[in-house]
Structure formats: C-alpha cells, structure tokens
Amino acid sequence: MRTTDPYLVITRDAAEKIKNAPISSGEIGMRHNAADNVYIVDKVEILRQTRVGIVVPSEYRVLQAGERGPVGQWMRQPSPEINQLHVNLLMRPGTCIAFEKFRTLVSGVEDPGASAGLLITHDPDLDEEWRRVGGRELAGWLITRSGVWPMHVDLEPESFGLGQLADQWPVQDLADRSTMVVGLGSIGGIATDALAAYGVGRLELVDPDRFLWHNMVRHVLGPESVGAFKVDAMKRRLAHAWPDADIRPHRLDVVLDAHVIRALAATVDVIVCCADGVAPRRVVSHLARRAGIPAILACVLDDGAIGEVLRLRPGSRFGCLLCHRAYLASIGAIDPEADQELDYGTGHTHRPMTAVPPDLHLMGEVAAKTAVATLLEAHHGDHTQILPGDQAVIGLRPGGDLGAPYDVKRAGAVVWSSIQPPRPNCPTCTTS
Ligand SMILES: [Zn+2]
Structure with missing residues (x-):
C-alpha cells in the first residue's frame, strides 16, 4: 500500500x-x-x-x-x-x-x-x-x-477485547483465574495492566496509598488520578481498557492489615508483590505459603542497576523468601534487600527510586509474565509456558560488580536461576 x-x-x-x-x-x-x-x-x-x-x-x-x-x-x-x-x-x-x-x-x-x-x-x-x-x-x-x-x-470487527485472541491465546483459562497485586507503584501499575491484558479474570488490588504528583513520572496513571487512591484509580483505568475484567480495589496495607489479606489470599491463584520494602515482601511470602499458592516478588535493586523477579512456589521443593535470603547469605552473596530494610520502621522515607520509567515497565511486564506463565503451566498444563527457573535477574544499568546470582553483566540480560528447597526449621515452610 x-x-x-x-x-x-x-x-x-x-x-x-x-x-x-x-x-x-x-x-x-x-x-x-x-x-x-x-x-x-x-x-x-x-x-x-x-x-x-x-x-x-x-x-x-x-x-x-x-x-x-x-x-x-x-x-x-x-x-x-x-x-x-x-x-x-x-x-x-x-x-x-x-x-x-x-x-x-x-x-x-x-x-x-x-x-x-x-x-x-x-x-x-x-x-x-x-x-x-x-x-x-x-x-x-x-x-x-x-x-x-x-x-x-x-x-469494524464484531467484538473488541480479548475475545478476538481466543484462537491464539488461552483466553478462557485465564478468565477463570485470579491474582492479587500487592503494591500499585510504578512496577505494580504496569504489572496490573499486563495481567489484565493477558486476560486474568479477577484482580484484587492492594495498596493503602494515594497517587500524588511525584508518582506521575514513573506511573501508568496520569494527572486525572492525582489525589485518588491508587487502587481506585487503577480500577477506573482498567474498567475502561478491559471492561470484562473483575477489578476489586482494597485500600489496605499488606503488613498492617495482614489478617484481612490472609482471607483474601485464600481466594486467589497467585500473588504478585511489587511493594517497596522488605516487610511487605516477607508478609506476602508467608501468606502465599500458608495459602498454598505461588507468589511473584518484583523489585529493583542496587539503585536501579538490576531488577529481580522471584517466584516462590508452594511445596517441599521450593523455599520461601527467608529461606532464599538465608541461602544467599550462606554463599556470601550480597543481600540486596539490606538497604531497604534499614528504612523500614525508622520513619524515614525510602530513598527515591533511581530506575527510569521504562526499566520499571520492563520489571512489571516480566513479573506479570512470570505470574501468568505459572498459572497456565500449573493449572492448565501449558508446556509453552514453562519458565527457565524461579529467580530472574535483569540487567538495567548493571555495573557488573555484583556476585552471583546478581552478576548480570549487560543491560537487557535476563539470567534465570533456581531457588533452594526450604531450610529444615523454617517457621514459614515447615508448618504449612
Ligand atoms: Zn522458608
């Protein structure tokens, strides 16, 4: 033409x-x-x-x-x-x-x-x-x-939306699935968009915070949402783009409201945690383990140099977040969460994220892909959705000076590795 x-x-x-x-x-x-x-x-x-x-x-x-x-x-x-x-x-x-x-x-x-x-x-x-x-x-x-x-x-086609993809993608399988997203910041907003676009039928959105001007440069939400609770603004955004999705906002803090989240976790197939800080990640790891469902944890580490997507699966072959960190400590790997941990509970605000928006988008997309692939493989036996491992380290602006498994050398590299089985006396893993 x-x-x-x-x-x-x-x-x-x-x-x-x-x-x-x-x-x-x-x-x-x-x-x-x-x-x-x-x-x-x-x-x-x-x-x-x-x-x-x-x-x-x-x-x-x-x-x-x-x-x-x-x-x-x-x-x-x-x-x-x-x-x-x-x-x-x-x-x-x-x-x-x-x-x-x-x-x-x-x-x-x-x-x-x-x-x-x-x-x-x-x-x-x-x-x-x-x-x-x-x-x-x-x-x-x-x-x-x-x-x-x-x-x-x-x-103009007869219908719009995911139904158009029904010949190429397991639209109905995913319509029957549900995901909780904890943390609707830059990575969580993107992950939520992607989960809806993949066709996950029900999304439980958990975040206590409002969307404010300083969030705007890195977030999928725009000026129309300033002042709104992030979960509510995301629901409005998704209702427009994906009218068939069941979006349920919760103005809850995963740590302070863990008792409510526990009940909610029992109703979903997977949790995606994109919250800042160590405590929310630990709570999600623990609640997912108890609910017998996988959790996907996504974050940016080392001032935006690398990103990590961690998949924690239930069962005796895979440890929880604390088991994983104990293993990293035992091999002398850096503890990438240590910086975040200092901030937690001190009343200090987190150090501003240094990652640029598209790098955060990449992390959100990988987190969503990991969640959806896990659902399709585990529930529907989809062999085209088997992941290479349970930990992905992604080079964003890597200095190349970190030890394994964070030793990605190049931007754009995605290095997958497996995670260890539970420690013998892990309180999260042993009493499930
Ligand atoms: Zn454990």
Missing part, C-alpha cells in the same frame, strides 16, 4: 445496514478526513429515498474529523466475481481498471465526470478461500474516468 492511497472505513453499523437492506443498491454518504485521506461511511440508503445516519462512536476522533465527502454508491453483487477482482487488483499495487471496462462489469456505476466517485460492492457469497487471501464481503472502489482503483477497506 502506498501512503497516498485513500482508505475506506466501514463501521459495524454501516456494514449491517448495507448487508440487510432489502434493496440491492443505493447511495452512501461519507465524511472525508483529508489530513489522513480516510473516508468513513456515515449514511446508507436502505430503501428507495430512505437514507439513514450511521452511528460513529465518539472515540473514533480521526473518523469524526473532516469534511462532508462525496456521495457514493453501494451495490450488491453487480457481477459475480467483482470482489475477487478487488483482491486481485489490491495484490498488484498501483494497478487500476479502465472506467469503460469497469462499467461493463458494474453497469449501474455512475459516471464521476471530472471528479471522483466511491463505490462499495457487497458480495455475501464470497467464499472462504477468497476471504483467506484478503477478500472482503464489502469492497471499496475509487471511481475516476481515468481509472477505477480498488480501495483498502477496514471493517
């Missing part, structure tokens, strides 16, 4: 009116947005002398802009293979058919004179084979005396 080619857009409403009209040809009215060279059908003649307006939903701003366009025509099967000809011509960019020749195929086409006309041909009998190679039941034509050109046509 050349960028100078005009484009024709047909809403579902317009398509239905053409397809269901009892007459076999009529006029169409159009708007033309010259800046984008796009035409949209906004009137259809469905009975002789009866033209009805077409609803163009207000969110289609480009399509609502522009000027009144030319009056065109629509015809049902003016000749048996007209929409096949349309595909054939589109496959050879720059080719057209002489007006006189076209008129022998489509006898009712109006002579455009010195200007240009537009025609839609409707072929309800176009077979599957032609549809597979791009044939359309509704085809557009730009009519000039110097030639008739096939127009690219985009038809």
Whole structure:
C-alpha cells in the first residue's frame, strides 16, 4: 500500500445496514478526513429515498474529523466475481481498471465526470478461500474516468477485547483465574495492566496509598488520578481498557492489615508483590505459603542497576523468601534487600527510586509474565509456558560488580536461576 492511497472505513453499523437492506443498491454518504485521506461511511440508503445516519462512536476522533465527502454508491453483487477482482487488483499495487471496462462489469456505476466517485460492492457469497487471501464481503472502489482503483477497506470487527485472541491465546483459562497485586507503584501499575491484558479474570488490588504528583513520572496513571487512591484509580483505568475484567480495589496495607489479606489470599491463584520494602515482601511470602499458592516478588535493586523477579512456589521443593535470603547469605552473596530494610520502621522515607520509567515497565511486564506463565503451566498444563527457573535477574544499568546470582553483566540480560528447597526449621515452610 502506498501512503497516498485513500482508505475506506466501514463501521459495524454501516456494514449491517448495507448487508440487510432489502434493496440491492443505493447511495452512501461519507465524511472525508483529508489530513489522513480516510473516508468513513456515515449514511446508507436502505430503501428507495430512505437514507439513514450511521452511528460513529465518539472515540473514533480521526473518523469524526473532516469534511462532508462525496456521495457514493453501494451495490450488491453487480457481477459475480467483482470482489475477487478487488483482491486481485489490491495484490498488484498501483494497478487500476479502465472506467469503460469497469462499467461493463458494474453497469449501474455512475459516471464521476471530472471528479471522483466511491463505490462499495457487497458480495455475501464470497467464499472462504477468497476471504483467506484478503477478500472482503464489502469492497471499496475509487471511481475516476481515468481509472477505477480498488480501495483498502477496514471493517469494524464484531467484538473488541480479548475475545478476538481466543484462537491464539488461552483466553478462557485465564478468565477463570485470579491474582492479587500487592503494591500499585510504578512496577505494580504496569504489572496490573499486563495481567489484565493477558486476560486474568479477577484482580484484587492492594495498596493503602494515594497517587500524588511525584508518582506521575514513573506511573501508568496520569494527572486525572492525582489525589485518588491508587487502587481506585487503577480500577477506573482498567474498567475502561478491559471492561470484562473483575477489578476489586482494597485500600489496605499488606503488613498492617495482614489478617484481612490472609482471607483474601485464600481466594486467589497467585500473588504478585511489587511493594517497596522488605516487610511487605516477607508478609506476602508467608501468606502465599500458608495459602498454598505461588507468589511473584518484583523489585529493583542496587539503585536501579538490576531488577529481580522471584517466584516462590508452594511445596517441599521450593523455599520461601527467608529461606532464599538465608541461602544467599550462606554463599556470601550480597543481600540486596539490606538497604531497604534499614528504612523500614525508622520513619524515614525510602530513598527515591533511581530506575527510569521504562526499566520499571520492563520489571512489571516480566513479573506479570512470570505470574501468568505459572498459572497456565500449573493449572492448565501449558508446556509453552514453562519458565527457565524461579529467580530472574535483569540487567538495567548493571555495573557488573555484583556476585552471583546478581552478576548480570549487560543491560537487557535476563539470567534465570533456581531457588533452594526450604531450610529444615523454617517457621514459614515447615508448618504449612
Ligand atoms: Zn522458608
């Protein structure tokens, strides 16, 4: 397609009116947005002398802009293979058919004179084979005396949203699943967006904080949400983008309200923890273990140099967060949480995050991917979703000076490793 080619857009409403009209040809009215060279059908003649307006939903701003366009025509099967000809011509960019020749195929086409006309041909009998190679039941034509050109046509789909992906992605499996997200900061906001976009059916959002101006540079929320509780603002955001998702906001602190969170944890399939600080991560590790569900912990370490996504799974093969940290200590690895721990309970605010927004986005996406892959593998036996390990260390701005397992050397590197089994006397792991 050349960028100078005009484009024709047909809403579902317009398509239905053409397809269901009892007459076999009529006029169409159009708007033309010259800046984008796009035409949209906004009137259809469905009975002789009866033209009805077409609803163009207000969110289609480009399509609502522009000027009144030319009056065109629509015809049902003016000749048996007209929409096949349309595909054939589109496959050879720059080719057209002489007006006189076209008129022998489509006898009712109006002579455009010195200007240009537009025609839609409707072929309800176009077979599957032609549809597979791009044939359309509704085809557009730009009519000039110097030639008739096939127009690219985009038809508004029957439905939007995840249902469109049902052939390629386990939409229904995930619609039946639920996730708790603890901490709706920059990483948690992104992870929540991604979980909804993957199609997780129910999201329990836990965060006690408000969204404030200083959050804005790194967050998926924008100025419309300043002053709101993060969980409520995220619910509004997701309700718009993913109306089918069940989003439940909780203005709760996972540490102070652990008794409430415990009951909530029993109702979900996985917890994703993106909260700052050691205490929330420990609480999530403990509650998830007791609930017998996996927890995914995501954070940025070493002033934004690296990111870590940790998957804690129930069962005797995998230790909890404290077991993992004890193991790291035993091998002399750095304790990346030590800095955060100093802040906890001291009344000091955390050191401002030094990671840039897209690096945090990357962490949120990996956290969501880890959660969804875990759900699909564990509950649905999806072998395409097996992860390489249970700890991912991601190079964001790595100095290359950390010891294993944090020794990623390059930006963009993702290094997975396994985690150790529980310690013999771990209070979290042994009494489950
Ligand atoms: Zn443990």
